[in-house]
Amino acid sequence: MIKKLLLVFAVFFILGVSALVYLAVPYVATPKFIVKNESSTPVKITAHWRKNTKDLGEILSGSVIEFEVNDEAAMEFKVTFPNGLVASSSPPIYFTSGTVTNAVVTESSIEVNTQL
Secondary structure (H helix, E strand, O other): OHHHHHHHHHHHHHHHHHHHHHHHHHHHOOOEEEEEEOOOOOEEEEEEEOOEEEEEEEEOOOOEEEEEOOOOEEEEEEEEOOOOOEEEOOOOEEEOOOOEEEEEEOOOOEEEEEEO
């Protein structure tokens, strides 16, 4: 009887710890950024946060780029279209541990949102 009770306790303990880890991981994960070009032309994109800049290079139409930044700040994306138009995702969007930020380039702008 005691062995069964200890076994049940061990199983519940392991399940409880596993659930806690599962729930905590998103809050300590490195922020992730997903940039998708839904315009009909290739575009050049840069990401700006604090005093840092990350050049994402030229992204072809329909392409997706993912990157991570181990920081907590506000990020702004700047897009340069082939016709010289420059669009910005101003105001900068805040990111922190566990967030996923999606940036979608359209024909003349960039739309950004963040989710946890």
